[in-house]
């Protein structure tokens with residue numbers, strides 16, 4: 335296996351959250367003051383119980399939600415791609431026109447953006463489906479299209495909110511391998527929310543474990559496996575040891591909270 339340092343030079347963005355918290359207008363505190371640093375080119379996953387503020391944290395990283403307190407350091411004009419749990423495609427647009435959507439919102443039109451959309455579709459294995467409509471795609475293909483739409487922005491920061499939750503386990507494994515390869519090729523900084531500890535261990539350089547609401551980071555686990563990661567990694571004792579450790583951290587929190 336190639337070492338992590340063997341990756342193409344990262345052109346990803348670095349980011350730092352310092353004491354960032356979020357209380358929504360309803361008065362609900364979703365996120366307690368939180369520190370999180372993303373180094374350029376790393377891939378961090380965020381795990382934690384439902385409702386603990388993972389999506390809130392991701393939306394703050396994206397600049398989609400304004401924090402109530404703390405500071406967010408990010409380089410200005412960072413191209414940011416966001417992949418939502420629901421593919422959120424426009425049913426009346428073809429695959430190609432869906433892939434162009436986020437670039438269009440950024441003011442990019444026609445000859446400037448169509449080749450980039452085609453290239454992104456090629457990257458995710460959807461070449462040949464440009465003229466199809468979303469309803470003609472499988473769930474896994476729709477997810478790939480949603481990823482292509484974000485990749486077409488050539489993001490320095492790619493944020494993914496449980497993008498693989500709706501696909502079957504086998505497809506999920508394949509998509510994880512493809513996503514990891516794309517990240518290694520492209521060098522973006524990635525942050526992804528997932529409920530799946532195995533997915534977190536396979537994809538990321540670090541796993542951020544959060545507590546129940548209001549969310550706090552209770553543990554950060556370094557994932558030492560070199561890239562590229564072979565599918566067989568999932569069957570190794572080292573992998574089982576790491577996923578066991580993350581699961582134990584999640585459970586410790588849950589048990590402590592139930593007892594409190």
Ligand SMILES: Nc1ncnc2c1ncn2[C@@H]1O[C@H](COP(=O)(O)OP(=O)(O)OP(=O)(O)O)[C@@H](O)[C@H]1O
Nearest residue numbers: 358359360362364383384385386387388389390391
């Ligand atoms: N726009 C909003 N206004 C008010 N409350 C919100 C808003 N968005 C989220 N919340 C609340 O903040 C808390 C954290 O929500 P968030 O979506 O960040 O959790 P999550 O960890 O992503 O959960 P899940 O794993 O179920 O997706 C929840 O209690 C939710 O009801």
Ligand SMILES: [Mg+2]
Nearest residue numbers: 388389390495
């Ligand atoms: Mg969520």
